[in-house]
Amino acid sequence: MRPFAYLRPTSVEETCCMLTEHGEGAKLIAGGQSLIPMLKQRIMAPDYIIDLKYVSELDYIVENGEGIRIGALATHRDVETSPLIRKRFPVLMEMERWLAQVQIKNWGTLVGNLAHADPGGDPAPPLIALGAKVKAVSQRGKRVIHLEDFFEDYLTTVLEPDELLVEVQISNPPDSSGAAYRKETIRAGDNPIGAVAAMVRLEEEKVREARIILGGVGPTPIKAEKASKLLSGASLGALPLGEAARAAAEEADPSSDLEGSAEYKKRIVYVLTKEIVSRAVERALAQGGRSR
């Protein structure tokens, strides 16, 4: 790593002050599981590293009437073992299972993963499917951003250099809804060949709303809108799964790389979409108290 100056704030306010002062020359580090490899390869060489690990006020997973808020210092492990999350958003536990190795989960943070904006990142697709929002603060104020609008490009978010991402907000899931997520990889823990998240809301034997989000097949997570539209309004007895899956594959924008060719990745999106949408529907039915 190239040498850098190390800053250790102990409050959000202090952090924002440092960000205002150092701006572009500073990188925030929480778990660092994505950042440190880049520092080692000297892809990044910031002058300042601002360490969030001691801003204890960011270490929380809490609920209010509307939903759950996950603070910036909550580790993947915290998310995976949280009884709150298990009850309300089992898809997030499912996501953590696919995410990575125990060691990464013990130290890396969910919010940090979002801020890093790796297109293969596991949390983004299911969170977007759930309609999650993120909150960013700076000395200029705070703002809440829909996660689906948060990612701009490869490793690029809408965050300004002086902004700190402090939490993810997820509203309670509506009745009769279910969500599912899976990432397909060559080996356990690899970058994705493709990943699909789906949230499905049912009403009277029909799909009221479907949100299908693709991960790892473009520079950012992709809302498969055509695929989602094909499912909206469809009756459970005649779900156009194949058609929707094909539409999702077409909406994917993968590049050929060492995990697979672009064509193969589209095939995986197709296979996964069928599987994930089916699973989301099953969970929605279970949640609605009915059985097939």
Add this chain to the structure above:
Amino acid sequence: MKQRLEFTVNGEKVTIFVDAWRTLQEVLRDELKLKGVKSGCNSGFCGSCTVLIDGRAVKSCLVLALQTEGRDILTIEGLSKDGALHPLQQAFIDHFAIQCGYCTAGMLLTAKALVDENHNPTEEQVREGLRGNLCRCTGYKKIVETVLAYSKGKKV
């Protein structure tokens, strides 16, 4: 300018001055001379650098040393007490889970944390838990057998 770091390593309080860009792995190996913390890939994939931070397995090459202020670090050197092997170390020996030995320290510590948290893991849970530790020698079979045997408290 080096900065002060105070933490606990293998049960002993340590105060040391380190450069900010040093990882926990470098500080443990190079400053504290704990060579049992291995350095297989230096990029966070092989897991041979795994140590326990507050009882949880973490890859020490992916942690800045200064992020561990006040934490409790356990390396392989801290496992045996007063010359007596930790039962998991004995199990690794007895069940032939060691060949070249380079993955052993990291593997063992990850396994220890796994069983400390889940006293009766299934084979599937053991495999999931060890996903972050690469081994090229063993094919993992005897490692999994060892961890299962250890968790059941069996002797060979």
Add this chain to the structure above:
Amino acid sequence: MTMKVSVESKELEAPFSVVSTSVTRVDALEKATGKAIYTGDIEMPNMLHMKILRSPYPHAKIVNIDTSAARKVPGVQAVVTGEDAPSRRWGVFLADRPLLAQEVVRFVGEPVAAVSATTIEAAEEAVDAIDVEYEELPAIFDSELAMSKEPLVIVHPDLSRYHTTLTGFLRPRLEPDMPNVINHYKIRCGDTDQGFKEADLVVENKYTTARIQHCYIEPPTVIALFDLGDTLTIWSKSQTAWRQRATIIDIFGLPPSKVRFITPYVGGGFGGLTWMQEALTSLVAMQTPGRPVKLVLNREEVFIDSPARIPFVVYVRDGVKKDGTIVAREIKMILDAGAYSAYTGLITKNASFGAVGTYRIPNFKLDSYGVYTNRPPNSSFRGLGSSQSNWAVEGQMDEIAERLGMDRAEVRRKNVLHEGERNVQGEIAHSVGAEECLDKAASLIRWAEKPEQEPGPWKKGKGIALGNKYTIAGTDSCALVKVREDGAVNVFHSGSEIGQGCDTVAAQIAAEEMGLPVDMVKITRGDTDITPYDWGTASSRLTFYIGNAVLMACQDAKRQIAELASERLGVPAEELEVKGNRIYQRGKPDAIVNVPELFRSGGYVGKGAEIVGRATFSCPITPEDMETGQGERVVAYFCYGAHAVELAVNTETGEVKIVTFVGVFDMGRPINPKMCEQQMEGGMSMGIGSTLYEETVLEDGIVMNPTFVSYKIPTIMEHPLIDNARFDFAPAPHREGPFGAKGLGEGVLTPSAPAIASAIHNALGIRFRDIPITRENIMRALEETGLAERF
């Protein structure tokens, strides 16, 4: 008349006290406590750090190197380029590689300059500051094109002038009209033209294997110290200390008494530690006498410039009778050496043995070529080419079975060699457990039962294959056994403990021969000033060679003990028995002398001063017949084995899941059964990796996947569940092996790829002849054969 030798299971039980027992590994305690020292753990005062500047081009002239800026970086102690390197080149077979590129670079990643500095950061900064001007030249990447008579590029124009470095029994055959060929090996037996006339069926195919990497977890590490007395000491993660030392002595013209090579514990070898980094580090160390220089290759460098498994192209043509008997076999193998030959010259010959060891074939013709290209160099890898030749030969057996409507195990039984039969190189087969391995493996996987298919996209299949791995003949190993005052012994040997357990094997053999418990045997290993010569930790040879040397050295020690005791007992030495601590006349076990009684004080026994047994074990070899490859003793022996696999293939994604993996091996005698299991389980692991996941992706000579993320060795999740990975023994004792033992460490890999491919064919009806068989390759084949819709 064929003769079967079957090993009855009772032979596995002891008439032995220690051999054939799974004693605790002697290195396990150190490794379980983190106390085992690997080269990278060694620190010394005033140590410098070394970094290498590497070529970005696959073939280019070096026009100019400007190191002035690099020398000015604070902390830099030395900067060397090809101009500072000796003109004498490094090599294993052909000395073709300069320590640093001289005039020309021949592959992307070739070392061009090296720096030593007081910190790693300073060394890295200095490397970045070296300015090299290149003039690009055309490059050649295809081994078949490179071996033509007029290739576009001649990689080594001076090839005919290179000297050879190995002993006389291994002479490369250059082909003057194929300027990129480094060796051409031939086997001729019978008359293949006639044989094909008699055949009812001809099966002809091309097989290929990818370039794969060892991926040992410990990175290559070297420390070199050229001290103020001009002695060069090297600590290195190595498998061939003595021969590397010899090469360094040759390259630098150093007095042999002043070169010392020490090998600590090795964190995984797999044949990959036979490279030139020790020589290069020594060159840098010589610039700063008195200061040790440490080189640690980062993982990316390991993927680029540590020797990889040679990619093979193998053409096989078989003539077969309709009852399954092979009457003729013709093989052409083309080995891509990359830019420098290292072991490829030897492997060009020795890989052929993979096609020799298992089957009885009356008419056989083989031509094997090692060829230069401008790709990163390849060299020794667990199996020394036998995995690749077995891949082709066993693939043929599978297809022959299919075409004749025969059972795949049966076609192998039809042709497998038996004890006493002659193989295609003229050797009489001895210690051939192949058929029993096959039978046992078939039984363990319940071969007769078809796999149960389930609804859905997963299709199951079962496969089976044989494999073999020779051990090289014509090499030597020495051992010393020193007897201590309490009767314990100290064994000295120069094998590398790479995880295979050579120290434990040596200890068990010594314990058995001396009549001692294993914990009274101490092992001292890996220091050329102290431990005697060994050819190298390669070719699965240590149990046989070092084992025999230890055995003979113990016998020598016992002779000396008997002579000393003979005076005391008044009995001629020949009538005395030496067992553990006790020496007595045969038939009169009550009147004894203890070993401690032979000593006066402090290890001194009076006459002879100390009791030091010594021995050299050599295995004879027939001088090579350059035209036919025939000989009475071409190899030391073959290890045999069988793999049987049940797997499932997802016809929507191409993913392969290994459900059950079974292996049975003939290692002559398992000195330590659990350690043999360790090898078999490890062979399964590398087999799964090399068949389904691993390949170096090269584009224009550049390694595109030089990380553990992008180069995919299997994680724990890619292996079958523990109850579904089953291994067993079918040992056929070898008359020359220590207690009948042979080697095992490489043989365990050789049947894996063909067994997996056989299972995939069984599941899908699709034959794959190129490894790795990736999921995308499978998907493409499913689409092409109409078994899956195109996407």
